[in-house]
Amino acid sequence: MKKELVFGHKNPDTDAVVAAIAYSYFMNQKGIDTEPVALGNPNEETKYVFNHFNYDFPRVITSADTDKVMLVDHNESQQSVDNISDVEVTHVVDHHRIANFETSNPLFYHAEPLGCTSTIIWKLFNQEKIEIPAQIASLMMSAIISDTLLLKSPTTTDQDKAALESLSRTAGVDYETYGLDMLKAGTNLDSKSAKELVEMDAKTFDMNGKKVRIDQVNTVDLDDTLKRQSEFEEAIKNEMNVENEDLFILLITNILTSDTKAIVLGNDSVLSVFELTFNTKIENNIAYLPGVVSRKKQVVPQLNENF
Incomplete structure (x- = not known):
């Protein structure tokens, strides 16, 4: 056996x-x-x-x-x-x-x-x-x-x-x-391609028929990591096309300050749900989420409820 x-x-x-x-x-x-x-x-x-x-x-x-x-x-x-x-x-x-x-x-x-x-x-x-x-x-x-x-x-x-x-x-x-x-050690992102990073800790969720993918990477310098924003967005768009996803959220979390900036891509209807959920505005595809470090407790339940 x-x-x-x-x-x-x-x-x-x-x-x-x-x-x-x-x-x-x-x-x-x-x-x-x-x-x-x-x-x-x-x-x-x-x-x-x-x-x-x-x-x-x-x-x-x-x-x-x-x-x-x-x-x-x-x-x-x-x-x-x-x-x-x-x-x-x-x-x-x-x-x-x-x-x-x-x-x-x-x-x-x-x-x-x-x-x-x-x-x-x-x-x-x-x-x-x-x-x-x-x-x-x-x-x-x-x-x-x-x-x-x-x-x-x-x-x-x-x-x-x-x-x-x-x-x-x-x-x-x-x-x-x-x-x-x-x-x-987990914040060493330089050796990884944008594609690897947007796939590295990604989970896909069905939220009332919407396919929502949430990835999270940790860093000690949000602004330094976001210098690669255009690379991340290109990789995210490719993944969304391949997987037919409605919303993609890349959470970039500073482990020292317990804050997150998110790259958020999707159509207007799903983006409005995101903004409503977190009482924030997405500007240049970026949303600031102060105090957010947990996808499981601070992101998924709240999004799921609003969808």
């Missing part, structure tokens, strides 16, 4: 990959034969994490080569493996909204509104009294740092903080010093 695959969403961030590794290890300890895989190559931050802790990145797939799969850090079909409709989903562990998801058979589904999927998995380890190896604890710690922006994101909960402190003790790592270096 083939191993059951465990994976996060397409264009994986650190949590999507780490949650797959951690949950696969957890299930293996429970006697279920699984393999963690990734639905894309690592971004700069994730490369830093895996290099720093000398851990091999899982194999990358686009379609599942097994009959059964487990989903972590996502549930929406458009964010999952290409042949998701042809396989059986047996488990989901997630911290996002539930949309465009259904199964033929009963399954294990664990969702909580926490800052990071790896926090949920940490709780599962504790509930089952399964010890977390130091190296996996290092990865899970990194995932929480990434998703909560070192506990500064509004998605952060007391449980995320407790998990991060516990995992850092297991890993033997000062999470504050390491975390800042890790987040800064």
Whole structure:
């Protein structure tokens, strides 16, 4: 029998990959034969994490080569493996909204509104009294740092903080010093093409029949990153044409000041919804979103409600 695959969403961030590794290890300890895989190559931050802790990145797939799969850090079909409709989903562990998801058979589904999927998995380890190896604890710690922006994101909960402190003790790592270096590593954008950046952390959402794509990149200098605005816009327009998207939002977030400027492209009707949602004006395709750092909590729910 083939191993059951465990994976996060397409264009994986650190949590999507780490949650797959951690949950696969957890299930293996429970006697279920699984393999963690990734639905894309690592971004700069994730490369830093895996290099720093000398851990091999899982194999990358686009379609599942097994009959059964487990989903972590996502549930929406458009964010999952290409042949998701042809396989059986047996488990989901997630911290996002539930949309465009259904199964033929009963399954294990664990969702909580926490800052990071790896926090949920940490709780599962504790509930089952399964010890977390130091190296996996290092990865899970990194995932929480990434998703909560070192506990500064509004998605952060007391449980995320407790998990991060516990995992850092297991890993033997000062999470504050390491975390800042890790987040800064993810802001090295110069080596990436505009196309790579607008695809790197992009998620597509169905909002009342509108196809909305939201990408996010982190930086320490908004104005310096926006010097490439024309490149970004050209890449975004190409993606919108190929994917037939109604609205594309590129969130450029300053991790030091917790502010965002967004490049927003679409027709007048969808742009007006964006402006209404965030009580802002789009000028030269740019919208300023002070205090916005979380796509999951500060962008997607508000847009979805207004659409």
